[in-house]
Amino acid sequence: MLKQSNDIFKDILSPLAERGTSPYTYFYRIIGYEDQREYLANIKELDEKLKLTGNYIVFDKTIPVSTDSVTIERVRKLFEPAPLKDYRNGALINVLESKGFFSVSSDIRVNQRIKQAFGIVLNHYLKNEKSPNLSILMNFCTKILLWFGDYGKHNRNKSPYNPKVIYWGSPQKHEIYFLILMSLIGYDVLVLNTSFKDKFEKVDKDNQFSMVIKHSKELLIDDFPGRKIQEQENTKTDTNTNTAAKTRTGTRANPSGLVRPALNSETPVTKASADDSIRRVASPKEESVPTNRALNRQKDLTARLLNDPVLVVKLKRTEKIFEEILVPLNSRTGYVGEPYPILPAYFVRYIGVPSSTDDWEAEYYNSLYNLDKTLRMSGLYLKFSEGIPAPSAEESALIPHNLISYAFQDRFEIIEQTLRAKLLPQTYDELLDNTIRKTFVDIVHLFAEKSSNANTSILLNFSLKLISWLNRYVPQLFPRLNRNRKSGNPGQNYEHNPKVLFYGPIKAHEIFLLTAFHKLGCDVLYVHSEEEGDKPFQSFDEENALTHLIRNRHNLSLAPFPQGERLIRKSTIAYNASKEIEEVIYSEEVGLFKPWQFESYGTQPITLKTTYDELKILWKEPVKLRPEFKIQNKKVYVPNLFAKINGVSEDLNDYWQDLKELSSASNTKLIEAVPFTKITYSKQDLYQTSYLLNKKGLLEEFEAAKSRHYKFGHLKAPLQHFLIAKINELLLSEMFLGTVDKKFKLKIIMTILTMDDELLRLIEVFDYPQEVPKVIVYDNKKETFTESDSIMLAYLNLIGLDIVVFTPTNYKTIEHYIKPSLFDCHQLPFVKYDLQLPALDSIQTNPTPKLGLLSRLFKLR
Structure with a gap:
């Protein structure tokens, strides 16, 4: 068993006798x-x-x-x-x-x-x-x-x-x-x-x-x-014989058990490790500095290669690779034909997804699908969408055993012996065969330069893998049937170069193979829809000297390579012009808003402190005309009203007139009796919903949507997300006088998830900068608000609705549950008990409205 320790330096010394019958x-x-x-x-x-x-x-x-x-x-x-x-x-x-x-x-x-x-x-x-x-x-x-x-x-x-x-x-x-x-x-x-x-x-x-x-x-x-x-003391007593023996064995164990390295731990174990241990002990840093003999061999080898004519490939850059990759070589600037061709070829990293005014995700996948379809028709094309398969056992068996087991001194010897073995593919086109050999040499040197810790064993493994890959893919990219010469018509052989498309995550060795393809004259396109996918190339080609980088605006989770075209809608010129005008006119700064422009925004209520007369004036004002309204950081700040009216007016008809006037506003729900919240769930239902709370004690949106009590599923996605977010705001809001423990949280959740349809419709019609939906509650009995009623009013206030509670009895009502500091309390002069609410339609409107307090005081008309 693996055991945890509070003091590992002490506990590791404990003997077996102290570790019990099941030693850890x-x-x-x-x-x-x-x-x-x-x-x-x-x-x-x-x-x-x-x-x-x-x-x-x-x-x-x-x-x-x-x-x-x-x-x-x-x-x-x-x-x-x-x-x-x-x-x-x-x-x-x-x-x-x-x-x-x-x-x-x-x-x-x-x-x-x-x-x-x-x-x-x-x-x-x-x-x-x-x-x-x-x-x-x-x-x-x-x-x-x-x-x-x-x-x-x-x-x-x-x-x-x-x-x-x-x-x-x-x-x-x-x-x-x-x-x-x-x-x-x-x-x-x-x-x-x-x-x-x-x-x-x-x-x-x-x-x-x-x-x-x-x-x-x-x-x-x-x-x-x-x-x-200790080692210095040992060195003084060591004889020359012991020192030589230590060098031959490559290891040294002192009495305490300290073991010194003989080989790098990642060095592959081969038979040659024993045959030539001293030469293979060289560290990566020592190998990177070739001996004079190695330098001379490199010069000789390079000279032989440079004397042979080869294709010259130049990196060509473009920002429109999906179109430009289809252009024939002889139509590209920089192209030179036979006898010594210069080929302007692309090696592009296409990262992310471009933006557009239409469905950019579908456009991206459709462009990939159509490019792949077009390139397949050309015949000279390779596509890798799940990496490049490693050499198989059959391909590895083609490598001579004496080459694998040879004790190479450095990479120059690896290159020389490999070329002598003639393992590289033959196309019977002298120019291309020379280029293949030079490309192999260049890629091995490039691998050694980029891999600071590469010893000869690692270099040999890479070289043999590269040979297997070239033998597998060069015949597909350069088939003999497509390389027939047309005598007397120079420049025809290299007009249409092969294409290579690599899609998805890529490994370091695969990058080197793509580089080899490019050096052979292929157009190479690497595609990944996320910026993260470009990381291997960033370390390989930090300065973008070997490749051209196109970094697009959006990131998209990598999906399988498209197997067909997706449905898409395209914008007309008039539509695009209209969208551009809208972006200028309907902005947060200008103050002109189109319907439902901010449906994906959140709301932040700013409950106004007002006089009773102000409340009546502001009641029918849209949000955008109220003080403190603003739109900022994807949030609409809603100045709303939350008040309680205690008592009645001196003239009872004025009281009914006010109630009638307020209830006549559009999207107003008048609740004529309390309690008004219907409990449609059982205690068992309440406790069974505890799984909806996550570790932070908040409602988990995904789990809530699967609940049988969830009744928001028919609403638009932004509104559903908004309603759940507001529930979590309420759980954290500290609006209630009581403790918001787990049980009360579950009651909040169930009360809102099962709310009355009429209240839900008030929220549905709320276009945040426009008219505010309203709730008026008339409470004239001793039977006052329940905990669930208070939860609903607090939730509606948090969304931004206007709320007024009329209490002619002067009794405490919502004060039992909601902090009094969160709403205004207006006191009228008289108290009435058991005052029944009349039919408001029967109340006659005053022909001349009474002047308010300020008007009477300053004699204003």
Whole structure:
């Protein structure tokens, strides 16, 4: 079991006796540091204590790979009974078990645990790598088995402590898988990485196999703490003979278990590793500086290539690649025909989606579909929409074994031997064949320059992959039937160049192949609908010198390559002109608004404090004419009214006149009795809706829409989103006097989701800058507002509706639930009990309206 620790430097020292009957292990990686001196001192102290356990290994910046040819050959023979197609179903694990590979203990349970650990690691590798080819998988398995053979023996030590591993530095990918294996078979593993470079994030993405501690500071990885002095002392006592022996073996293990590197951990394991270990130990930095002999060889090789005539390809740029890619070469500026052609070819990265006044998403996919259809008719065309398949086992088998196993010194020797082997495709067009050879050389050099850590093994693997790809695709792009010469008619051979379209995510090696296609004279188009898809090219061609970048306005989630045209509507000239005029006239700044212009906006109520007379004046004013109205940041600020009228007027007829006048406004709902909210849900329904709340205690819109109580489904999408957003605003608004706990939140949600249809229609007709829908409540009884009534009024106020409550009795009503500071309270002089609401149509309108208070005071008419 993997166990969590509060102090890993202390807990990792606990013996097996203290770990119970089901022993657990620790696997921690510590990234960065806080106090450098204290951290390094703690590591040094831990190192001294772990040495005393007698069951301890330190890997200093790498895990060395065995260079013993006998061991490597023995491990490779283990794979012979297990074909590649069976690796995923456990055949390899079964073969290893039959060979006794897991029989490291007399305890069957221990051996079974080791077998299971190997299976877990192999399956996790295959899951992460998707479909690795034969050579990659063989290299991985061989390396893991060699490491296990070298270091797995510590698991058999009779010690009161389980084995411990410290890895100092940033482990490479294969090393991470091996550390996971060590942990699974019972090792405590501690990765001490003072830098922020952590490849675990690609291998153990969800921290399934390890736990991480991240600090704030970063430090370049130096020697393992406490070992510099010890190594200096060892060096003084070493004889010349010992030094030479150390150089030959490529590794050095001191009494404490510190292992020094022999090979880079990502170096593929081949038979040549044993045959020529000293030459292959060269680090990437050493390889990047060729010897004098290598430089001379490069000059000779380059001179031979340059003496042969080749196609000259120039990068041509355009902003209209979908049209320009169809233009023949001889119609492009910069084109020169035979005998020494100069080909202006495109290599374009088309990122994102262009904007238009119409359905730009459909236009984008239709343009891709039509381009693909047109290019397919030309015949000389390749399309990659799911990456470029790696070389198959059959293609890899065509590479001579002596080339794979050859101990190359540098990339120049790789190029020379590969050209001598004549593995590149032959088209029987001398000019094109020369260009293919030069392109291969250029791409290998380019790969070495772009890959700072590429050693000879990595360069060889890349070169052989490139050869397999060229042999697969060059015959399709340059078939002999289409290369018949027309004597006496120069310039006809290269008028119509091949096209290559790559759609979707791309890997580094695939970019180099596309570059090779372009150097052969092909038009290359890379397409991705998201800006994120261009990241591999940004590191490959940061200055856009090798490719031309077209970055469009919109981003769109990547979808499969279109298989047909989508339906689309096109705008007329008059329509486009009308839209342009609307953009100028109907803007937030001008103040002219067309109907429903802001239906996708939100609202922010600004509840006005007014006198009773002001309320009556503003009642029928549209939002845009009220004080404090504005539109800003996709939100309409709605000056609305929320008031309670206590008592009645001195002249009761005036009171009814006011009520009649207010209720006569358009889109007004008069509620003649309370409570007015109907409860249509049960207590069981209430508590069953708790799943609608997310972790933050807010209503989850997607889940609400699936609820059987949801009644907004017939509304337009922006309005549905608006209604849910307002519910969440209400949950957070602090409008209520009581505590808004989970139970009350559920009541708010159910009350609004099941609201009366007439109230819902008031919200539906609300065109925010125009007329405000209104609610008038007449309450003349002791039976006053319920909690649900108050929830509805608070919700409608938050949306921006006008609300007035008439209470002739002077009783407390909405004050029981809603904070009094959120609404006006106007007091009239008299109180009436059991005052029945008459039929408002029967009330006679006063011929001469009475003057208001200010008018009477200042004698204004």
